[in-house]
Amino acid sequence: MLLAVDIGNTNTVLGVFDGPQLIESWRVKTDARDTADELALAYRGLLGSTKVDGVAACSTVPAVLAQLRIMLQRYYAHLPAVVVEPGVRTGVPLLYDNPKELGSDRIVNALAAYHRYGGPSIVVDFGTSTNFDIVSAKGEFVGGVLAPGIEISIDALASRAARLLKVELTRPRAVIGKSTVEALQSGILYGFAGQIDGLVRRIEAELGAPATVIATGGLAQVVIAESETIQHYEPDLTLVGLRLVYERNT
Numbered sequence: 001m002l003l004a005v006d007i008g009n010t011n012t013v014l015g016v017f018d019g020p021q022l023i024e025s026w027r028v029k030t031d032a033r034d035t036a037d038e039l040a041l042a043y044r045g046l047l048g049s050t051k052v053d054g055v056a057a058c059s060t061v062p063a064v065l066a067q068l069r070i071m072l073q074r075y076y077a078h079l080p081a082v083v084v085e086p087g088v089r090t091g092v093p094l095l096y097d098n099p100k101e102l103g104s105d106r107i108v109n110a111l112a113a114y115h116r117y118g119g120p121s122i123v124v125d126f127g128t129s130t131n132f133d134i135v136s137a138k139g140e141f142v143g144g145v146l147a148p149g150i151e152i153s154i155d156a157l158a159s160r161a162a163r164l165l166k167v168e169l170t171r172p173r174a175v176i177g178k179s180t181v182e183a184l185q186s187g188i189l190y191g192f193a194g195q196i197d198g199l200v201r202r203i204e205a206e207l208g209a210p211a212t213v214i215a216t217g218g219l220a221q222v223v224i225a226e227s228e229t230i231q232h233y234e235p236d237l238t239l240v241g242l243r244l245v246y247e248r249n250t
Helices: 036-047 062-075 104-117 150-160 180-207 220-224 237-249
Strands: 002-007 011-018 021-029 054-059 081-083 121-126 129-135 141-148 212-216
Touching: 002 036, 002 062, 002 237, 011 036, 011 237, 021 036, 021 237, 036 062, 054 062, 054 104, 054 237, 062 081, 081 237, 104 121, 104 129, 104 141, 104 212, 104 237, 121 180, 121 220, 121 237, 129 180, 141 150, 141 180, 150 180, 180 220, 212 220, 212 237
Parallel strands: 002 054, 054 081, 121 212
Antiparallel strands: 002 011, 011 021, 121 129, 129 141
16 A cells, blocks of 8 residues: 655645555645654554555645654655656656756646646646646646636735635625625636636647646546536545656666
């Protein structure tokens, strides 16, 4: 069994693979203050009696990444472990001005997208930020787009506007809201769907070819039903990529 760990700014996603099959997954909050012992306690609590024989991980949070390394050394030293970082083989050529700027999760997503759908493809990752990662027909990471995420935008709006509030992310009765809540829901839901579709079309125009559009991330389901360009929903795309990287390096 392989334990795959994707540590994001807001949430951490863990999954257990039996060969290529993902048999269980969990989503928990990321806390940059967690120690190595706290991480081990949380992970072991989720795993229960499941025995793992390898670990693959990536992190966009430096503080948690440091503690993760300590945890692996202290609690999983007997297991092969792969942490995605510069020098780890991913098989993804990076056509980026400074590859060290790239989050490891974006590279892993590109690998998984190309593995499943080929290229060109566009991964739209709905997380703390909304990331667009573009993969060429040859499987190269050619660049991307970064935009404020849904939750960040909602929080900013609620904190800066005295009479606006955080609302449940559900479809309103109509685009034209008849209340403040409905107006906010419409702006968030249809606004982000329009942003996705507009950017995807501009990306495809630059590529000069249509692309397969794959959505992933915790908030993807909020928008995908309203998007005209998203074709596939892969909630565990990053975990799949981590499995592929692990297989390349062990």
